[in-house]
Amino acid sequence: MKRTISIKLNGAARSADIDPSDILLDVLREKLGVKSPKIGCERGDCGVCTVIFNGRTVRSCLVLAAEADGGEIVTIEGLGAKGPTPLQQSFIKNNAFQCGFCAPGMVLAATELLEKNPKPDEHEIKEAISGNLCRCTGYEPIVKAIREVADSSPLSHRERAGVRAKSGKGKRR
Ligand code: FES
Ligand code: FES
Numbered sequence: 256m257k258r259t260i261s262i263k264l265n266g267a268a269r270s271a272d273i274d275p276s277d278i279l280l281d282v283l284r285e286k287l288g289v290k291s292p293k294i295g296c297e298r299g300d301c302g303v304c305t306v307i308f309n310g311r312t313v314r315s316c317l318v319l320a321a322e323a324d325g326g327e328i329v330t331i332e333g334l335g336a337k338g339p340t341p342l343q344q345s346f347i348k349n350n351a352f353q354c355g356f357c358a359p360g361m362v363l364a365a366t367e368l369l370e371k372n373p374k375p376d377e378h379e380i381k382e383a384i385s386g387n388l389c390r391c392t393g394y395e396p397i398v399k400a401i402r403e404v405a406d407s408s409p410l411s412h413r414e415r416a417g418v419r420a421k422s423g424k425g426k427r428r
Pocket of ligand 2: 393
């Protein structure tokens with residue numbers, strides 16, 4: 256039986272009529288006109304369908320559209336709505352796109368990483384994008400693009416914690 260879901264999609268209130276078995280990826284692409292989440296393996300392996308759902312990246316091929324009801328979704332269209340983010344600019348500068356099929360998922364995965372850990376090391380970057388496959392094997396420029404943004408970031412969470420510990424601030428009471 257069809258039902259209507261309401262979501263906040265890239266900052267705008269949207270709704271769609273869905274079947275209980277509809278997956279979020281298909282609803283985004285076919286009913287809501289958002290094409291950046293791509294159709295790849297459709298079983299959670301490749302990451303090209305990645306979106307940010309309630310603040311965390313998810314593979315939209317593994318999420319039922321019904322589960323998204325009342326939630327907030329950000330895709331690459333929303334991320335760059337006010338102009339390319341520093342990370343997107345770095346991807347462009349470093350030619351981190353070949354066919355570009357993996358790019359939306361890569362950028363969203365890296366965005367989540369840099370929000371959690373603004374200054375990741377190379378291992379942490381590779382770990383963060385390990386679930387996003389690039390069929391063009393463009394990993395070197397992708398990692399470099401993320402690394403450049405990380406390198407230009409101010410102190411990492413860890414370093415901030417260290418500064419607070421040394422200055423005696425931030426102690427739990
Ligand atoms: S299409 Fe969703 S992970 Fe591959
Ligand atoms: S640039 Fe083609 S799949 Fe990554």
